[in-house]
Every structure is written in C-alpha cells, then in structure tokens.
Amino acid sequence: MTVPYSTKMDPTYENFAAECPRPHCGASNIFNRASDLRTFQPIGLRTVNCQECDRPFNIGNDSVNAAHEMLLSDCFAFIGRKQYMQCVLGVAQAYEVFLSHVLHVQLIYRPFERDASPRSECLNDLKKQLYARVGKLAFDDMRHLVLKLVVDNVEPASLADAKAKIAKLPKKNVPKVERQCVEQVPDERLKVLLLGLLDANPNKLRNRVVHKDAYRPKLDEAKRAHDEAREIIYGLTGRLGLGSFDRAAKNQS
Numbered sequence: 001m002t003v004p005y006s007t008k009m010d011p012t013y014e015n016f017a018a019e020c021p022r023p024h025c026g027a028s029n030i031f032n033r034a035s036d037l038r039t040f041q042p043i044g045l046r047t048v049n050c051q052e053c054d055r056p057f058n059i060g061n062d063s064v065n066a067a068h069e070m071l072l073s074d075c076f077a078f079i080g081r082k083q084y085m086q087c088v089l090g091v092a093q094a095y096e097v098f099l100s101h102v103l104h105v106q107l108i109y110r111p112f113e114r115d116a117s118p119r120s121e122c123l124n125d126l127k128k129q130l131y132a133r134v135g136k137l138a139f140d141d142m143r144h145l146v147l148k149l150v151v152d153n154v155e156p157a158s159l160a161d162a163k164a165k166i167a168k169l170p171k172k173n174v175p176k177v178e179r180q181c182v183e184q185v186p187d188e189r190l191k192v193l194l195l196g197l198l199d200a201n202p203n204k205l206r207n208r209v210v211h212k213d214a215y216r217p218k219l220d221e222a223k224r225a226h227d228e229a230r231e232i233i234y235g236l237t238g239r240l241g242l243g244s245f246d247r248a249a250k251n252q253s
Contacts, residue, residue, distance in 0.1 A: 003047055005058040012077075013070035016043060018059045020050040027052030031059075066242070068098035068233060075226050084222035085209050091225045092139070092206035098233050099142040103130060105242050106149050111162035122159045126166065133169040139203040141174040147194060148177050150240070151185060193235045200232060 008019035016031045029051045031037050037046070043062040050057060063070055072094040078087035108126045134142065148154075156162035182198055185191040202225055208215035217225075237243060 003056050003058050005060070009059055009061065011043070011062045012074050013067060014074075016059060016062065018048070018057075020053060020055070021057050022050070022053060022055055025050060025053040025055070066101060066237070068094045068101055069237065071097060072226075072229055072233060075229075079219070079222055079226060082219070084217045084219060085215075087222040088202075088205050088209050088217050088225055091222075091229045092202040094229060094233060095200070095202050096139055096142065098237070099139075099146050100134075101242060102146045102236075102240065103134065103142075103149070105240070106154060107156060107162050107166055111156040111159050114156075115158045126159065126162060129163065129166050130169075133166060133171055136171070137174065141170075141172070143197060144174045144177050145169065147182065147198060148175070150190075150194060151177060151181055187239070189235075190239045193232055193239060196228070196232045197236065200228060202229065 004021040006018040006021045008021075010017040014033060016033065016037060018029050018031070020027045020029060027050055029048070031048060033040055037043070037048075042064045043060055045058060045060040047056050047058050049055065063073075065073070071090055075087045075090040075094070078084070078090060104127070107130060108123065112123050112126075134145065137145065154165065156165050177198070179195070179198065182191060182194045185194060205215075205217065205221065205225055209217065
C-alpha cells in the first residue's frame with residue numbers, strides 16, 4: 001500500500017507541523033523534533049503516524065536553513081498571531097545564535113577546511129574550547145567579539161592556528177569595537193551591515209519583556225525589531241558566506 005504524502009507542512013526550528021493527508025482524517029499534527037522525531041537533521045522523507053487516526057503518512061521537504069535563520073523565520077508567525085512578546089524574545093535569540101554561528105564558522109569550520117590533515121576529534125575539541133571561552137558572554141560582548149573578528153579579518157590558517165586564537169579570546173569584558181574602526185571596512189555593503197549590528201539593541205527590548213515588569217511590546221516595536229534583524233542577519237549571512245556551513249551548524253545541535 002502506498003503511504004500518502006502530506007501536502008500541508010510547516011517546519012519550524014523546534015517542531016514539524018503536518019496535516020494528515022487521509023480524507024477521512026485531515027488532523028493537524030505537531031511533531032516535536034527532540035521528543036517525537038528524535039533528530040535535529042533536516043527531514044528529507046520520513047514516515048510518521050498521525051497523532052489522531054494513527055495511520056502512517058510521509059513528511060519531508062524540510063528547511064535546511066541555519067538555526068538563526070529558522071528562529072527568525074518563526075518570529076514572522078508570532079507577529080501574525082499578535083504574540084509580540086514572543087517575537088521580541090525570538091529575535092534576540094536569533095541574534096545570539098547568529099553570533100555564535102559566526103564564531104564557529106570563522107574559528108572552527110573554515111580552519112577545518114583549510115587544514116592539510118583535518119581530524120574530526122580536533123573539531124570537537126575546538127568546539128568545547130570555544131564554548132569554554134565564550135559560553136557565558138552576554139549579547140553585547142558576543143557582538144563586539146564578532147565585530148572584532150570580521151573587522152580584523154581573522155582567518156586561522158589551520159586547526160592549530162585556530163586553537164591558539166580561541167585560547168586568546170576573552171572570557172569577559174570584551175573590548176568595544178569603536179565605530180570608526182567599522183567605518184574603515186572597505187566593502188561598502190559589509191560596512192553598512194556591521195554598523196547595523198553595532199547599533200542594534202534587541203537585548204534591551206528583550207530584557208524589558210523578560211524582567212519583572214513583563215513589558216508587552218506594540219506591533220510597531222515587534223515589527224521593527226524583526227525587520228531590522230532580517231536585514232542584518234540575512235545580510236551578514238550572505239556577505240560573510242556563512243550559508244555553506246549551515247549543515248555543519250545543524251550537526252552540532
């Protein structure tokens with residue numbers, strides 16, 4: 001018997017929603033990636049059981065975008081449902097995941113590709129070393145760390161070079177990158193995007209939402225934060241050539 005394929009699917013960072021394709025059912029299903037699907041890899045084709053009629057059907061055509069892009073995409077749905085608090089939280093999280101992604105690409109994945117004799121165990125060791133250095137940094141420190149790497153064009157030539165550079169990363173009190181340093185970046189488009197990152201304040205609005213006053217933002221605040229994040233994050237993802245490393249980032253989830 002041929003297993004039917006769902007034509008109504010909505011993959012998000014955390015879940016995979018799909019409508020049962022059987023005419024007598026049509027139930028809406030939400031499969032959690034951690035608890036139900038038990039994988040964070042993109043779903044090319046997979047047979048699941050409907051949570052209503054318990055009959056099998058196929059899902060697939062999953063998003064292959066990086067985590068920060070999927071998180072930001074989810075925020076658009078929050079705006080549609082008028083969940084502006086959730087949108088603000090999602091935008092701030094997307095920024096933080098993006099900054100971590102930049103560090104992993106610049107200091108781990110690219111050196112791994114350049115190394116004459118790359119070894120997977122070295123890759124895992126570098127990930128642990130990087131987390132030990134920056135795992136407790138707040139948003140502003142992470143932002144300036146990324147700005148410094150990009151402005152100074154830090155590109156380790158090998159895994160050994162990457163290890164040495166990671167060891168020198170500050171665990172706290174990251175020096176601020178001055179605006180005039182960013183303005184000296186020769187690539188005009190990259191300079192504009194970096195200045196946007198320097199000026200963005202998603203953490204301040206997020207803090208108002210999560211702290212004791214539980215601030216409830218308006219539509220224009222949530223939409224402005226979301227639109228600004230889309231321009232900066234998507235723009236830098238493309239300008240820094242991060243897209244080809246999306247699968248590597250998913251593998252570390």
